[in-house]
Amino acid sequence: MAGKWLDVALTQLGKSYHSSGAFVAFVMNTSKIGINAKSSQWSPALNTLVQELSDLKKIENSRPGDLLFWGKRDHPYSVGIYIGGGHFISVAEKGSVVNVQVLNNNWYPDFSGSVL
Incomplete structure (x- = not known):
C-alpha cells in the first residue's frame, strides 16, 4: 500500500510547496489514503498530521511510507x-x-509514524 503514495510523492520531485506539511497532505489526499471519520482530507498542519497516525514508533523501526517528523x-x-x-x-x-x-x-528525525 505504501507504494501508491510513494509513487505520488516521487512525481512531485522538483515542485515547490510552501511547507513540508503541505507536501505530505497533497500526497495523502491525491493518493486517497483514508483518514478518520472527523475529516475527509489530510491537513497540512503538522500537529494534525501527527494525530492522524495509527502508530508512533522509533526511527529505526520505520518502513517505507512512514512519516518522519522533526520536533x-x-x-x-x-x-x-x-x-x-x-x-x-x-x-x-x-x-x-x-x-x-x-x-x-x-x-535526523525525532519520531515516525505509520499512516495505516
Whole structure:
C-alpha cells in the first residue's frame, strides 16, 4: 500500500510547496489514503498530521511510507516520507522544492509514524 503514495510523492520531485506539511497532505489526499471519520482530507498542519497516525514508533523501526517528523510530538516543525535505505522525500525549507534527502546526524528525525 505504501507504494501508491510513494509513487505520488516521487512525481512531485522538483515542485515547490510552501511547507513540508503541505507536501505530505497533497500526497495523502491525491493518493486517497483514508483518514478518520472527523475529516475527509489530510491537513497540512503538522500537529494534525501527527494525530492522524495509527502508530508512533522509533526511527529505526520505520518502513517505507512512514512519516518522519522533526520536533516534539506535540510541536513538530517538519515532516517527510520515508522511502527506505536511509532516504526520505520532503521539502527542505519553506518555499523550497521537493527532493530526496539522506538521513544523517545533522538532520535526523525525532519520531515516525505509520499512516495505516
